[in-house]
Amino acid sequence: MKREPHRNILIATDGSDNTLRAISCGIEFAKLSGATVYALYVVNKSSTISETWTLGKEMIYEVMRKDGEKAVSKVKKLGEASGVEVKEVVLDGYPSSEIIDFAEDNNIDLIVIGTFGKSGIEKFLIGSVAEKVVRGSKVPVMVVRGSGQS
Numbered sequence: 001m002k003r004e005p006h007r008n009i010l011i012a013t014d015g016s017d018n019t020l021r022a023i024s025c026g027i028e029f030a031k032l033s034g035a036t037v038y039a040l041y042v043v044n045k046s047s048t049i050s051e052t053w054t055l056g057k058e059m060i061y062e063v064m065r066k067d068g069e070k071a072v073s074k075v076k077k078l079g080e081a082s083g084v085e086v087k088e089v090v091l092d093g094y095p096s097s098e099i100i101d102f103a104e105d106n107n108i109d110l111i112v113i114g115t116f117g118k119s120g121i122e123k124f125l126i127g128s129v130a131e132k133v134v135r136g137s138k139v140p141v142m143v144v145r146g147s148g149q150s
Helices: 017-033 057-081 095-105 120-126 129-136
Strands: 008-012 036-043 086-092 110-114 141-144
Touching: 008 017, 008 095, 017 036, 017 057, 017 110, 017 141, 036 057, 036 095, 057 086, 086 095, 095 110, 095 129, 110 129, 129 141
Parallel strands: 008 036, 008 110, 036 086, 110 141
Antiparallel strands: none
């Protein structure tokens, strides 16, 4: 059985240095297979900005949105340096759900996601985006550890 090469690769980023290895792996995979990369950042405004909080809410959201735009722009620059086409996507919502839905709705062949550096009690309280994506996705997922993790 001959398997078609990956044509559309989704690289999920949170803008942190922990995702740099995942970005590099995803871009290398895309370069080898001739795939298009979708760099995806999800503004998780529901967990960061309280629904009852009104003062400065729009300003905080705008800062978060700009962080997302910077994060996907960084992926685009790294991709272009390797000759890979990168499309930038910034969405609002719950990160794991948005990643899974985007992949399924946009004919993505592979999701590449880094572990976002959360560990111990922080992981327990927040939950791992990568773990939720692995558990919930119908699309294959490649999880890449951040450089500072054991």
